[in-house]
Amino acid sequence: MVQLLSTEQMAEFANSGCLFFDGLIDNETNKEFLNDIGHTDIENVDNMQKYFQNIKASSSIPRIPAGTSLKNAYPHKSPLQKIFKNEVVAGAINSLVGSEAVVDHQFLHLTFPTKYFKKTNQRQMSQVNHQDSTIDPRITFDIQLFYFPTDVTKEMGGTRYHPGTHLRIVNEMGIAKYQNIKGQKNIVCKAGTIGIFHNGLWHGAGVNFSDEIRYMFKVRLQPTEKQELLWDPEKKYKPLPNKALYWTDENQEKTVNDILMKSYPWQEADTNRLDKINTIKFWRMLTGHKNLDIDYWLTRIENELY
């Protein structure tokens, strides 16, 4: 039985573009994954490309043609099949991209520590900020599922990401000039953590200042069905009524709308309002409520009488 996301988790994803499940995968499976890829100490690695080629040649990670059904993608009883069969992972995937999702691509990211760059006389630089693939103005979205098989400490330079950037339409490395963005986060997590990003979320890999190789296994999944109420098959979700604007009540309980309307420190004063409007449009798509509104942002500008 899969565990579908809650409405609050969906609202968090709609607003921030990401969800995390800390330490979700058990240590036995994490060890199995690391053994399967032939994880070793950095002292035993002379060449990054050769190390990666060996993983591709000898591990159970299969070659998956783009467009393959996720259901048939991974070998029976392999560590990756166990991860995708986890009831929380499967539930999150079903909630966001449906039960018939297909694999776009997968990649095992390796971030080598300082020792390796010193040994090979190379400059160690972080990865620039980017949005994956290419400019993508769709309403439909893909997800990128990240699996961290080891602990990721702060000095290991875990994936840097910028919550709330996923609905900004940019062209891949067109955002590389932003070295630092207020509110930026770096993934620091326990082994077995799963992260799920909307395909539009701005991100980049950090520098690994530890003595260990950092691994991150990524799979991009594409839906084959409309992404409407996939997490709520009984259609229980009902939009909240309008509230009085600019009328604060400190005793008010936090609602789904508060999660959806959260602002971020990197947003401009003017464009922040458009970010909210786009989040409401995204929530309309996810819930199927085509006239839904929050804080009157869309009703106000849709009231065209001429």
Add this chain to the structure above:
Amino acid sequence: MTKRQKVLVLYLKFPSLEAEVISWATFDGTGKKLHMTGDSDEPPYPTGLDALLDGWRLFQASQAIPEHPGQEFRTSYLKHEFFFEKIEEGDF
């Protein structure tokens, strides 16, 4: 003695130098410091004006471009971009 350029790019909350810094990048032509993506969580100055007060010279600011009709709600790159420089003399 030779001259080298240091460049500071600030992205502000609204298009006035008194606005809060929301994103930043530094490129040091003296070679003294290698800046890179994700190297600081706090901006070098709270506002654009603070950079001027510390001797940075503004040499480019983003233009105000009206939204294309039909695309008024599309969001994209950070809008309010300001380029500053400092010239440093030394034996590089």
